[in-house]
Amino acid sequence: MLNPILHQSLQRWLGTAIGQYLLEQERAFYDNTVSDIFGYNAIQISFSEFNFLRSNRMPFRFVVGLERGSSVYANPYMLPIGSRSIDLVLLPHTLEFFPNPHQILREVHRILIPEGKIVISGFNPFSAWGLHQRVTASKNEFPWCGNFIALPRMRDWLELLGLETNTGKLGCYIPPCNSEKWISRLRFMEAAGDRWWPIGGGVYFLQAAKHERGMRIIKPCWENSPKTRSAPASTQTDSRINPDAARKRSERSVKFE
Numbered sequence: 001m002l003n004p005i006l007h008q009s010l011q012r013w014l015g016t017a018i019g020q021y022l023l024e025q026e027r028a029f030y031d032n033t034v035s036d037i038f039g040y041n042a043i044q045i046s047f048s049e050f051n052f053l054r055s056n057r058m059p060f061r062f063v064v065g066l067e068r069g070s071s072v073y074a075n076p077y078m079l080p081i082g083s084r085s086i087d088l089v090l091l092p093h094t095l096e097f098f099p100n101p102h103q104i105l106r107e108v109h110r111i112l113i114p115e116g117k118i119v120i121s122g123f124n125p126f127s128a129w130g131l132h133q134r135v136t137a138s139k140n141e142f143p144w145c146g147n148f149i150a151l152p153r154m155r156d157w158l159e160l161l162g163l164e165t166n167t168g169k170l171g172c173y174i175p176p177c178n179s180e181k182w183i184s185r186l187r188f189m190e191a192a193g194d195r196w197w198p199i200g201g202g203v204y205f206l207q208a209a210k211h212e213r214g215m216r217i218i219k220p221c222w223e224n225s226p227k228t229r230s231a232p233a234s235t236q237t238d239s240r241i242n243p244d245a246a247r248k249r250s251e252r253s254v255k256f257e
Helices: 004-014 017-034 099-112 127-135 151-158 180-185 189-198 243-256
Strands: 040-047 059-064 086-092 112-121 163-171 203-210
Touching: 004 017, 017 086, 017 112, 017 127, 017 180, 086 099, 099 112, 099 151, 099 163, 112 127, 112 151, 127 180, 151 163, 151 203
Parallel strands: 040 059, 040 086, 086 112
Antiparallel strands: 112 203, 163 203
């Protein structure tokens, strides 16, 4: 659960220029990604202030968390949701601000249907944002107080759970500065960084799918198969079985002639 102090820090940081820039990038990605994912049930875990499911067209969409404004008030470690019942799960920086991200991923894997989708966003520690986190003195402020998870490690976690990564993207190549003037001047870095320095984005986005290996038992279709007919009994003895009978038939044919 996000503690009240961290929640207040989140609200303050989102009011800054760099916070608005990050929110703009994330909303654009989620809007473009979830609009093409279909099903019946979609959930977003934590950060109820932002509706990243707004462009999705599933009939049931809700936010699960312990913050005010959540549709379902529940702990992400123990979701009150049936197994194999959710088509889409969003984790917008959820794994970085909870102490046990592995348990959250296990719960997500449990509630996803086979071929269900999961979309994750996280801060990239190998970027200007990660460097700022290591050198800043504001260790208790959002987002620098989070546990940034490297992209290769996140992929390994997903693979261990049987979640196959389909697509990925990095963004927010602009250094985390709070000047609107510099942010507008450095916006060219988005296109340049995506082409020339793709691993240096401040935020990464992953989409993965739950695959389950199985088999289908092929049974014979007894009802449609033709009925087995018994062969008629032979009144004559096969010569290959009784050579004496064959010899007597041959003798009778000679006497007749």
